[in-house]
Amino acid sequence: MSSHIRTALSRTLMSMAAVAAMTLASTASVTAKEYRVGTIVPAGHLWNKAATSMGEKLQERSNGEVTVSLFPAGQLGDESQMVQQLQTGALDMAFLTIADVSNRVPEFGALYAPFLVDNVSQANEILSGPTAQGLLELLPKKMGVVGVDYGIATMREMMSTQPVETIDDLKGKKMRITPFKPFRDFYTILEIAPTPMPLPDVYDALANGQVDAIDIDPELILNFKLYDRAPHLLLTNHAMFPMVGLVSGRVWAGMSEEERDMVATAMRESLAELRQQYAEAEPEMIEEIRATGIEVKPVGPEFFPGVVEKWEAMWSEQKPTIDALREEASQLQ
Ligand code: BEZ
Numbered sequence: 001m002s003s004h005i006r007t008a009l010s011r012t013l014m015s016m017a018a019v020a021a022m023t024l025a026s027t028a029s030v031t032a033k034e035y036r037v038g039t040i041v042p043a044g045h046l047w048n049k050a051a052t053s054m055g056e057k058l059q060e061r062s063n064g065e066v067t068v069s070l071f072p073a074g075q076l077g078d079e080s081q082m083v084q085q086l087q088t089g090a091l092d093m094a095f096l097t098i099a100d101v102s103n104r105v106p107e108f109g110a111l112y113a114p115f116l117v118d119n120v121s122q123a124n125e126i127l128s129g130p131t132a133q134g135l136l137e138l139l140p141k142k143m144g145v146v147g148v149d150y151g152i153a154t155m156r157e158m159m160s161t162q163p164v165e166t167i168d169d170l171k172g173k174k175m176r177i178t179p180f181k182p183f184r185d186f187y188t189i190l191e192i193a194p195t196p197m198p199l200p201d202v203y204d205a206l207a208n209g210q211v212d213a214i215d216i217d218p219e220l221i222l223n224f225k226l227y228d229r230a231p232h233l234l235l236t237n238h239a240m241f242p243m244v245g246l247v248s249g250r251v252w253a254g255m256s257e258e259e260r261d262m263v264a265t266a267m268r269e270s271l272a273e274l275r276q277q278y279a280e281a282e283p284e285m286i287e288e289i290r291a292t293g294i295e296v297k298p299v300g301p302e303f304f305p306g307v308v309e310k311w312e313a314m315w316s317e318q319k320p321t322i323d324a325l326r327e328e329a330s331q332l333q
Contacts, residue, residue, distance in 0.1 A: 030259050032065045035092040035251075038076040038085070040199070042223060046277060047095045047151060047243060048072045054270035061262055068093075078198065087144040089250035093267070095151060098242050099180035105142045107135055110321035112182035112239045114308050115301045120282045122332045123152055123240035124275040131324040136244070144249040148267045151243035151274045153217050154282045156183075158238075159230040160213040161206060163295065167304055173212040176202055182315070183215060186238070189310045199224075206230050217241060218285040231294040235286070236303070245271050 035058070041047045048070060055068025076082055076091060079100040085091035102108035111132065117123045126132055127150040136147035164170055171191045177183040179196035187194040195211050199220065205211045206229035214230060221227060245267045252260065290296050301308060312322060 030062050030065055030256070030262065033259075034067045034069055035263075036069050036071060036076075037093045037095065038071045038082045038091055039095045040072075040074040040079055040082075040097070042073050042199070045072070045223065046219065046274060046281075047153075050151060050270045050274040051095055053273065054266045057266040057269065058262065061266065066259075066262070074198070074200075083143070083145070086246055086248040087250075089248050089254075092248055092251045093263075094246050095243055096246060097153075097178060098244055099178050101139075101143070101244060102182060103180055105135075105138055106181075107138060107318055107321050109180075109182045109315060110318045110325055111135075111242050112186075113315070113322050113325060114186055114238050114304070114311050116325060116329050117240050117332070118237055119279075120152055120154060120240070120275075121279045122329065123155070123242070124279055125332055126240070126325060126328055127152065127242055127275070129325075129328045131321060131328060132242075135321070139246070140249055146247040146249055146252045148245045148247060148264050149271045151245060151271045152278050153241040153243060154219050154278060154285060155237040156215055156217055156239040156241055157221075157236050158213055158234040159216055159221065159226060160232045160234070161230050162212065163232050164213075164234055164297075170213060174210070176205060176211045176214040176216070178215065182311075183239070185314050186307065186311055187215075189307055189314070190304060202226065203229060218282065218289060221289055222285060227289060227292045227294045233289060233294060233296045234303075235296055235298040238301075238304070243271075 037051045039047050039051060051068065051070050055070065058066040058068060076085060079096050082091055082094045082096065083100050083104070086094060098108050098111060102112070117126055132150065136149070139145050139147040158175070160170065162169070167190060173192055174195045175187050175192045176197045177187060177194045179198070184194045184196070197205055197211070202214055202216070203224050203226060206214065206226065214226065216226060221233070247263065255263065312319070315322060
């Protein structure tokens with residue numbers, strides 16, 4: 001072997017050793033791990049795509065050491081069961097609505113103050129603001145989970161099997177709601193019977209007359225073709241619908257600083273992408289619903305006289321949080 005080939009070979013070996021040492025150093029405190037992530041939303045929903053994107057980031061940044069297995073559509077149980085699993089460490093992470101969270105930590109109910117924001121873009125601003133971010137800090141102590149950041153879904157609307165001229169047309173009628181107190185209170189004030197129901201039951205409940213109307217969002221109207229069963233959409237935008245990215249407190253406690261940073265960064269980035277996607281997709285979804293030919297009627301807070309004041313009176317214990325959110329919302333365009 002000539003001397004320059006020997007020199008080149010030894011340089012190659014040295015640089016391979018250096019790369020190996022650097023790789024070892026960068027993954028030294030990242031243990032090989034498969035994280036389990038749960039959601040209640042159906043396959044194809046944007047929340048699941050965000051969870052998948054988070055998994056891809058983690059896999060890439062850990063050189064394949066860290067992977068994510070997604071359990072969508074409530075495969076691991078409803079949100080309350082998933083929260084229990086997060087608390088014991090049986091589940092590593094979840095992308096959850098704030099329904100169960102606000103049942104356990106009522107401060108989060110303030111995020112559902114009626115007519116707080118007009119659209120997803122404004123909702124995203126509020127969720128990135130100091131009040132909403134401050135709420136996340138309550139979670140480790142009050143719920144045993146780490147709240148990394150928020151996602152979002154499209155705004156809440158009402159769909160009815162019958163035309164609605166005034167809100168009185170819905171009085172005494174059964175309205176499907178996501179099972180949690182802020183929405184229950186909203187409809188109770190309006191003298192509409194709130195009927196808690198998980199998503200997979202909604203289509204059949206409309207078909208068999210179990211409910212007359214539904215509290216729902218545009219993405220799910222399209223996903224489940226709900227316009228076939230309830231051809232009257234009141235475009236109310238009466239509440240935003242945040243999601244929260246959670247990590248089990250126990251699992252978090254067992255992670256190195258490096259793992260925490262990697263997980264939190266990947267989750268935060270995927271949730272930020274998701275919020276942006278919804279801001280862009282919301283108007284397109286509404287157009288797609290209009291194109292089905294059903295009645296689409298935009299209505300504002302004046303359609304629901306007195307509801308904001310009465311809801312805030314019912315939620316007076318959370319007044320400081322509600323006032324702070326409304327103050328931040330008043331600064332938005
Ligand atoms: C709902 O219950 O309406 C719902 C649940 C998860 C995501 C979006 C909406």
